[in-house]
Amino acid sequence: MVRRPSSAAVDLRLEKMMAKKRMTGAAVLTFEHISAVVRAVGLDGFMDDIISGLRCAGTNLDTQATVVLERSGFQYSKPDVGLIEWMPSMELGRAVGIKTVGYHPSNPTQRRLPSVLSTTSIHDTATGQLTALVDSTLLTALRTGAASAVVTHILALPTAAVVGIVGAGAQAVTQIHAISRVRQIKRIIAFDTDPAVSATLAARLPLAVPVTVVETAAEAIAQADIVCSATTVDIGAGPVLPDHGYLPHVHINAVGSDFPGKMEVPVALLRAALVVPDDPPQCLREGESQQLELSELGPSLPDLISNAAQYERYQQEITVFDSTGWSLEDLIVAEIALDHARRLGIGMYTDLQSTPADPYSPYEDVLR
C-alpha cells in the first residue's frame, strides 16, 4: 500500500507550487501565511524590520506625496456593539493602502475571536489594480507595538527596565515584545480587570521575563519606568490610569483609545506630560488628546522621529504616546510582510482581476 501524505501537507505543497509559479499576480496572504512569514524571518527580526520601517517613513515623510485620509465607517449595536471602518492612505504615484478593521469587543468572550480583525488591500495607482490582500490582525498588533517602541526608544530613560501593564490582553503582548527590542526589560508588573487574563500574560510572551500580577492599576504603575495601557474600557468609563503615583521619568504608551469618549489617561496627567500624538487630527477626535486642545499637544509621531535628538531631554520627564493607529503604519507593515512573502515563496498569488485581450469586451471570458 502506498502511503499518502496528509491532506494538510498536500495543501501546503500545492500552495507552494502555485505560489512559485504565479508570484507576479495579486498576493493573498492569510493569517497562516503571515504566521509562516514571521516564523521564517523570526519574531524579533520581523519586529525590528517594522521598527526600522516606521523610523524610515517618519524621517523621510513627504507630506505632499503621502496622503492619509480620516478613517470612516459604520457603527452599530445590532446584533452586538461593533464597528467596521476603513483607514486609507496613499503614497502618491505608487500605492493606495486601505485597511478595513472590525472592532467587536464581545468577540473574545462570546465567540473566542479577537476583538480587532482586519485586512489591508493594496492598489497600484498606475492602473487601479488590486495588488494584494493581507490579513492584518497580527500585523496591526505588531505595528502598534513597533510604534510604541520607536517612541519609547526616544522618550524613555536608556536604563528603563520595569514595564507596568494596564490591560493584559493581546496588545500587551506585542507592546512588551516591541519594547524589549529597544530597552532591556527586567520586570513586568501587570494589572487587568480580569485576573484570569493577567494570570496568563507571562505564558503568552515571546520572551522570558518575570511578570508580577497586581490587583490595581496603581500598583502596576508605581515602579514602572515605562507604562503601557491597552484596555477595552467602555466609552465614558475612563480614565483607567491613576492621576498620580508615577516615577518622575515615566513614559506611557497609551494604545487603547480609539473612539470618541474612550480614554485611558487622566487629563491632569496629560497636562503634566509631553504628549506625542501619532496622527494629531485623529488623536484630537478619538485619542487621549480629545481631552486637550491642539496647542497642548507635543510633536506628532513623524515630527518626533525626524527630530529625535531634540526630544531626548524629555527622557527625564513624564511623556505620553497617544497611539490611535496611523494609516501609513498599515501600508508599511503590509509591504514588509509582502516583500518577505514573495522572497520566501509564501502566499497565494492569483490573477484576481481581468486583463482582457479587448478592454471594451466585458463578455469576452464568458462567451469564449
Added chain:
Amino acid sequence: MVRRPSSAAVDLRLEKMMAKKRMTGAAVLTFEHISAVVRAVGLDGFMDDIISGLRCAGTNLDTQATVVLERSGFQYSKPDVGLIEWMPSMELGRAVGIKTVGYHPSNPTQRRLPSVLSTTSIHDTATGQLTALVDSTLLTALRTGAASAVVTHILALPTAAVVGIVGAGAQAVTQIHAISRVRQIKRIIAFDTDPAVSATLAARLPLAVPVTVVETAAEAIAQADIVCSATTVDIGAGPVLPDHGYLPHVHINAVGSDFPGKMEVPVALLRAALVVPDDPPQCLREGESQQLELSELGPSLPDLISNAAQYERYQQEITVFDSTGWSLEDLIVAEIALDHARRLGIGMYTDLQSTPADPYSPYEDVLR
C-alpha cells in the same frame, strides 16, 4: 513514461478539491471564477437574477436598516489621471459591503486594461470578519446594465425596439444586453468618437441584432426609443448628447456621469424630462443631476421601483435615468455571484483571518 496532465488542468483540479473541502471559509472569487459562474448559470439567467435582485431590494428597501455612505477616495494626476475610491453600504445586523474602484481612463489605450477595475469585500457585522473578496469588474458592468433594465422596463414604451448608443465601449455591451432582457431590441444605432470602437460593437454583443454605425450622436438618437450614453467624456467637455431631435417618448439611460463636472445630457433636455436619480445626493454631486436642483428631480431608483405602476404613464414622455452607481447594487450582485459560486463549488475558500484558541495570544500561531 507516465503522462502528466497539463499544469493548468492540475491547478483547476486542485482548486476544485480545495474549494469542496473548505467552502465555509472566506471566499475569494477572481475574474476567472466570476466568468465560470456566469458561464454555468448562463449570461441571460445571471442578468435576470440581478434584475430580480435589484427589483426586490428596491421594493423592500428599509431605509433604517440599509445605510449607504457617500463614496470617498483619492484622485490624482500622477503617474496618470486616475482615482481610487470606495463605496460602502451596510445591511444592518447582517453585512457590510465595500466596493473599491479604480478609474483610470488611459488604461484601455495605454495598458490594454479596462478603465474601471473593482473588487468588493463583504464583512459579517456580527464578528467583523471578512467573508468574501469578489472581483467586481464584470459584476459592476452587469449591475449597471441591470439597473438600466429595471428603469427601462418601467419607463420605456412596451414596444420600444430601437436602441441608440452614444459611447460604444464596454458599458454599451452590458447596457444593450440588460435592455434585451426587458424589451425586444430590433435595431441598434451606435456612435463613438473612435470609429474603431463602434465598428466592433456588434461582435462584442451576446445577442444577434443589427448594428448600424453612425458618425454623429444626433444620428444615433434620432430614431431611438431608448438611448444609452456611456462615454468617457472629459470633465467640463460635456454634454455629449444633442439638445433636441429625440422621439417624444425616448427613454435615456445616462450611465457615464460619475464625477463632478462630468456630464453627458444637456440641461435643457433634463429639464424637459422626468429625471430618475439612482442615489439622489450622489447624483446631485456627480451625476447628470448636478445640473439640477433637488426640487427638479423625479423619484429615486428605489422610489420608482416601489411605485412602478404610478410612473408607467411617463412611457409616453421623455425620461432620463441618472445612473451614477448605487452602492447597494454592488452588495446585491456580489452576493448573487457568491451564492451561485458556493452552490457550484467554484472559487477559493480559505481561512483568511485567524481564529486563535486564545484570542489574547497574538503570537500563538507564530510560536507554536
